[in-house]
Amino acid sequence: MIVEVQYAHEDKDLDAVTHDYLSTGYSVYWASPDDFTNDRFRIEEMVVAFDQQAETAFAASWADPPEVDPPEEYLEGFVNSESLTFTDPNPDCNHTWKYGGSDLHDRDFCKHCRLERWKDTAVEAYIYDESTIKTSSDLADRAAQAAFEQREKENHQHVWEPRGENRYRCRCGARLNEHKGKQTISNDPFEDSPEMMTTDPRYCDHIWERGDGCMRCISCGLEDPL
Known part of the structure; x- marks a missing residue:
């Protein structure tokens, strides 16, 4: 189990860190200054938080890793990355997905707008190729x-x-x-x-x-x- 003391780094992405811990099998507790006296950590407060499944306690046995947005810079490693996005570029279309995109590498395409996508397991997210949309x-x-x-x-x-x-x-x-x-x-x-x-x-x-x-x-x- 990992205890993270959230004190000075206020910009830290708690969801992303929690996701990483849970994905590797660790439970995590986010401690605040209220969890400490002058000379000790109030471990009993942490036990109660896990028992009550509080917002600061995440047990690997029952908590799912929070959903996190994949880093946009991840797409820069692809050829012709300008047309790639993690966000559906044609949300107004009532997509009907079928297997078999243009490059035949586990792509889906929409029967209506021909938008293509594939699931990238490295970031557990769909990548959309905006250049494939057809009017x-x-x-x-x-x-x-x-x-x-x-x-x-x-x-x-x-x-x-x-x-x-x-x-x-x-x-x-x-x-x-x-x-x-x-x-x-x-x-x-x-x-x-x-x-x-x-x-x-x-x-x-x-x-x-x-x-x-x-x-x-x-x-x-x-x-x-x-």
Whole structure:
């Protein structure tokens, strides 16, 4: 057991020190000037503190190490550390984590914003890579590019869905426009077109992602049951 006399060093990180002691199997008691007479340590006060599990007593048998923030300078040892953080850089996202980040080293990625993280056992904390966050536009572009490249490799047959007056969409990203009896087909999902800029499902250039029991467009949120 370790008795720490907290007297002069008022800036000492008590949680961090307690965490280190408990993590190595030591119990710790934080003593103050009130625990001393002129010539002795009032050990009975310490015994009572442990019996009552007071805020100054931490027994290795029942106390969990306090949570502590890892040192920010720890990240400086990583390559491209500017984008790394211990704090979630996109807290507004309703993260859904899946295994398999970009570098394949025990990373998770969020299905929605593509933020990547991994658990660093040295500091017992998640490290987030802010550079991996993708906007909705980024995700739609990447998915559309993949669909376009896949379509080029296959003998794809378009299935047209109405997306407004005289306009149709295939789930592969191709568009069909009718004007004065003439049909125009565009197979390029990146061709500039006004309806691509709207989240209205009637005009959305749907980019489909398989969800639970349905296909969901990551651009407008439209769901199509399987």
